[in-house]
Amino acid sequence: MTRRLLTGLLPLIALFLTAGIAHAQTPRTGTLMREKLAHSQKILEALTTSNQMLLSSESEALQRIAESPQWTADLRTPELRSYADRFIKAAADLAAAAKRRDFDAAAAQYNTMTTACYQCHKRLKDTRIATLR
Numbered sequence: 001m002t003r004r005l006l007t008g009l010l011p012l013i014a015l016f017l018t019a020g021i022a023h024a025q026t027p028r029t030g031t032l033m034r035e036k037l038a039h040s041q042k043i044l045e046a047l048t049t050s051n052q053m054l055l056s057s058e059s060e061a062l063q064r065i066a067e068s069p070q071w072t073a074d075l076r077t078p079e080l081r082s083y084a085d086r087f088i089k090a091a092a093d094l095a096a097a098a099k100r101r102d103f104d105a106a107a108a109q110y111n112t113m114t115t116a117c118y119q120c121h122k123r124l125k126d127t128r129i130a131t132l133r
């Protein structure tokens, strides 16, 4: 009986344990993240085809998302804040390089920015794995 009760409770316990990080994902964040992915793919296209117009418009769009309060509000948790800041800075530097038509700098910033995407996601994943242990 105790055993059955415990088995029934386990999913609930797991839910409580993960609740701390689950707040980072909202439907709004999900949509914005999809948009970010699409813009960053377009930026790679612009860089590889030397398309300055596309590079400018896409990096500005990405910067707007990076700096939009909707996105940052959801990620302004103490553990994600520094990751968000790094991403926001890289997006701003990328947009600035695009504006100056500096493709070399833009390519370097693109690298920094995608590393920032990756690092925040890796941190999320590690936190989840640690929480479930």
Ligand code: HEC
Pocket: 024, 025, 026, 029, 030, 031, 033, 034, 036, 037, 038, 040, 075, 080, 083, 084, 085, 087, 113, 114, 116, 117, 118, 120, 121, 124
């Ligand atoms: C500061 C942290 C942070 C940064 C930086 C970040 N993300 Fe995310 N991303 C998140 C969080 C939080 C979620 C929600 C994850 C979850 O709950 O699984 C997410 C989810 C996603 C998703 C899945 C969306 C869905 O359909 O649910 C994609 C795709 C994504 N991010 C792409 C990107 C790309 C591309 C970049 C960089 C251009 C980026 N992210 C930068 C935190 C970040």
